[in-house]
Amino acid sequence: MKAGTKPVRFLAALAAIAFATAACADDSTGGGNGGAPASSGASGGSIKEGLKIAFLPKQVNNPYFTVSDNGGKAAVEEFKGSYSETGPSEASPSAQVSYINTLSQQQTDVIVVSANDKDAICGALNEARQAGAKVVTFDSDTNPSCRDLFVNQASTEGIAQIQLKLISEAVGPDGGEIAILSATANATNQNTWIEMMKQELAKPEYTKLKLVDTVYGDDQDQKSFTETQGLLAKHPNLKGIIAPTTVGIAAAGRYLSGSSYKGKVALTGLGTPNQMRAYVKDGTVKSFALWNPADLGYLAAYAGGALASGLISGKEGDKFTAGKLGEYTVGKDGTVVLGEPFTFTAANIDQLNF
Structure with missing residues (x-):
């Protein structure tokens, strides 16, 4: 589909x-x-x-x-x-x-x-x-x-394309700095998607988006939460985060929803509806994807x-x-x-x- x-x-x-x-x-x-x-x-x-x-x-x-x-x-x-x-x-x-x-x-x-x-x-x-x-x-x-x-x-292309499309829509036409919160540094699927996203970012429609960092939460809830906090401290002009991992996006959603960044820093990636329902309903997340x-x-x-x-x-x-x-x-x-x-x-x- x-x-x-x-x-x-x-x-x-x-x-x-x-x-x-x-x-x-x-x-x-x-x-x-x-x-x-x-x-x-x-x-x-x-x-x-x-x-x-x-x-x-x-x-x-x-x-x-x-x-x-x-x-x-x-x-x-x-x-x-x-x-x-x-x-x-x-x-x-x-x-x-x-x-x-x-x-x-x-x-x-x-x-x-x-x-x-x-x-x-x-x-x-x-x-x-x-x-x-x-x-x-x-x-x-x-x-x-x-x-x-x-x-x-x-398809690798489909997963990369939908995440960039969603972060672009969430950030808005002015674009800005974005970051990736991945799972483990050795995860084959994560690394393949990230490389494809980097290739997609070279397309004309994404010229206003700038990937400034990639961090790894190791598919651990607390580490992913902490890495989200660290990203925002390190990059004060960050406009959006892509988390192509269900553990990572849920942890990032939890951090953003209870912080001053809610509504200011966009979040998307790959998650399950039961994990993400509260963050969609409170406005922390506009959209995300999964199979x-x-x-x-x-x-x-x-x-x-x-x-x-x-x-x-x-x-x-x-x-x-x-x-x-x-x-x-x-x-x-x-x-x-x-x-x-x-x-x-x-x-x-x-x-x-x-």
Whole structure:
């Protein structure tokens, strides 16, 4: 779905989702045949029953991953697999290695992981693959050589473009200084989006925006809060902050809403409606973006099930059916794209619950 398009259909689907529940029943971001049998593959085969599928998020106490992993759980239950979730409580580069090793020893069929670092877990993942596991990265990728598929939230260009568009609109026609509050310095997805935003800033429509700083909250609430405070102290003329991380945008919103900067410094980025509702309603945030994280986990689970069942190999052009989301096609470098981000505003945020 393109940001800002098909809002009625999108909202109707998401309105049925409680926090941390299953994926939407009638979303068609895969461009395919919603309503197809839950375990059907493009080749006419079926996902094997009883597959052991483990989700390994960046950190287990992150609300975003609670929602995405529960989407994965719903999918695994549909094709009669065995679901589990494990992972570190802090998003550090090497924190996931021991969990991968344990999952490999447990003969897990599919490891679905959001990488804290594109390189740090590669050795462990390749050992798991040699032991027979299929590896699907989602949300944040590793090097392509370390996994079988990457399930991406949206196109890199789309994520970068929507965030710059929203901060430009929030700051206003006079532009000014902006900064980025990211997650960890090694997060693959964050760094890719930031580089693309820098490229977008060179376009004529953004000549009045000046990126003056990028800081890292490490996907920790208090550190992100403190980094927001530090940005404003360091850059007294700051007009806007982009936080392409759900933890970061919520922490920045909390700081701004209780400070003298409320209404003076714009904030946007990637967040969930339940985290951001209060800050939209009190005027701290005009708009922000995200995809449906439950759908992301749901799609990743089906991709892993299709791999482990031999329905696809992960090569470009492979097709598989992701339950209620419909048919998807594997793209370049073994990447599957969920869809484009959606924009949340005061006009629609009360219709969404995740």
